Amino acid sequence: MFLGGTISTPPASLRLRSTLNPQNAVTQSSSQATFPAAMQRKPPSYSISDEDLESRGFLLRRTSEGLNLDQLNSVFVAVGFPRRDTAKIEVALQHTDALLWVEYEKTRRPVAFARATGDGVFNAIIWDVVVDPSFQSCGLGKAVMERLIEDLQAKGICNIALYSEPRVLGFYRPLGFVSDPDGIKGMVFIRKQRNKK
Amino acid sequence: MLLIPISSSSSSSISPPPNSYPSNHHSLFFSNLTFPIQHGSRKLKTLRLRANFWESIRSGFVKNNNSTQLVEPPSIVNDEEEETEPLLPVEFTLVERNLEDGLVEEIIFSSGGEIDVYDLQGLCDKVGWPRRPLVKLAAALKNSYMVATLHSVMKSSSDSDSSEGGNGQKQQEKKLIGMARATSDHAFNATIWDVLVDPEYQGQGLGKALVEKLVRALLQRDIGNISLFADSQVVDFYQNLGFEADPEGIKGMFWYPK
Numbered sequence: 001m002f003l004g005g006t007i008s009t010p011p012a013s014l015r016l017r018s019t020l021n022p023q024n025a026v027t028q029s030s031s032q033a034t035f036p037a038a039m040q041r042k043p044p045s046y047s048i049s050d051e052d053l054e055s056r057g058f059l060l061r062r063t064s065e066g067l068n069l070d071q072l073n074s075v076f077v078a079v080g081f082p083r084r085d086t087a088k089i090e091v092a093l094q095h096t097d098a099l100l101w102v103e104y105e106k107t108r109r110p111v112a113f114a115r116a117t118g119d120g121v122f123n124a125i126i127w128d129v130v131v132d133p134s135f136q137s138c139g140l141g142k143a144v145m146e147r148l149i150e151d152l153q154a155k156g157i158c159n160i161a162l163y164s165e166p167r168v169l170g171f172y173r174p175l176g177f178v179s180d181p182d183g184i185k186g187m188v189f190i191r192k193q194r195n196k197k
Numbered sequence: 198m199l200l201i202p203i204s205s206s207s208s209s210s211i212s213p214p215p216n217s218y219p220s221n222h223h224s225l226f227f228s229n230l231t232f233p234i235q236h237g238s239r240k241l242k243t244l245r246l247r248a249n250f251w252e253s254i255r256s257g258f259v260k261n262n263n264s265t266q267l268v269e270p271p272s273i274v275n276d277e278e279e280e281t282e283p284l285l286p287v288e289f290t291l292v293e294r295n296l297e298d299g300l301v302e303e304i305i306f307s308s309g310g311e312i313d314v315y316d317l318q319g320l321c322d323k324v325g326w327p328r329r330p331l332v333k334l335a336a337a338l339k340n341s342y343m344v345a346t347l348h349s350v351m352k353s354s355s356d357s358d359s360s361e362g363g364n365g366q367k368q369q370e371k372k373l374i375g376m377a378r379a380t381s382d383h384a385f386n387a388t389i390w391d392v393l394v395d396p397e398y399q400g401q402g403l404g405k406a407l408v409e410k411l412v413r414a415l416l417q418r419d420i421g422n423i424s425l426f427a428d429s430q431v432v433d434f435y436q437n438l439g440f441e442a443d444p445e446g447i448k449g450m451f452w453y454p455k
Contacts, residue, residue: 122333184426186426186450189438190440
């Protein structure tokens, strides 16, 4: 069976119509979607609806347009990530399969963010899931994750993974994430550990 | 994820693309290789033969009575040399061995991503992976930041200098025997997927070489975080290559895995 979807540099020959089950919704506002209108499905049910969020002053964004990278960097730092070169962040965002952020209407600043990279058809990894500490514990992280997962699924990506710090395993589990399924281990290359003299 | 060996027949050959590898296999270092210059300002060092890594897998090559020549690619870096590490060429020969009836086999590594999707599907079949649609395979490859391949090239040893056709144009059999790919955001993170080696070529250190070279190429592009998900039976394999499971307690998680 064929699956259509958004890929980063889609050649014309690879744009296919989706013949998948009707649960593939085209809910994203991104202009990269290539699904025909006939493939609409019922809107997904989120823990907090878009309208609810909007009524509280939180606007959902699915592109990096309008995203101030210095402000995003500040949110990263506020949650304990290293401050990174904004030029590199920009490169990373250009090569990201899907991203979602929440803009706080009052300040126009990002208060929640998550992005996913991958090959656009089989696998996606979610990175940089952050919520500004001042806005935590009111459902924004969950809102971002639920929608990001939905967006990835809409592209036909079935394998969605991430690396979780131990203190937030409890955040990801209720969202449906399982650690080490079947004994699969996440591994990271450690530099400078080889060739010890 | 590396697969457990199962036996199967060999796949068909394809004719080699022009200029993709040196024709004179006796001087296989930089002088005969054509490759795009990598980004970055690291200066090239003169090549030196390496010890540890190649010695550790050298024993794996002495499988038959025929002589096997190891052709060392650019050296594996020491900690103190990391600043001026020679850039990996896109394509180079990993090993060369003399077989019976005058045949010579070269195993060629390439990070250039030249791969026939039909060959890849055949290789996935050989290792027993479930079939994936060709179009999706092609898309996945295209969307990957780096695709590393191992090809086996068979040629007649009397043929070593000929690259022209003439009336005796020798067919050089080139076969895909391994692949690994990495996705990345081009800035911070890369994740390695789909590491596989033809069962007929397993147990010789080729999988290790494949991953090691892929990691090296990623590091040379300043990708600081290289990760992967390893099936439980290959965790040791990756540990030996410098990967650590659950570093600082960070866990790999999957969304509703099947």
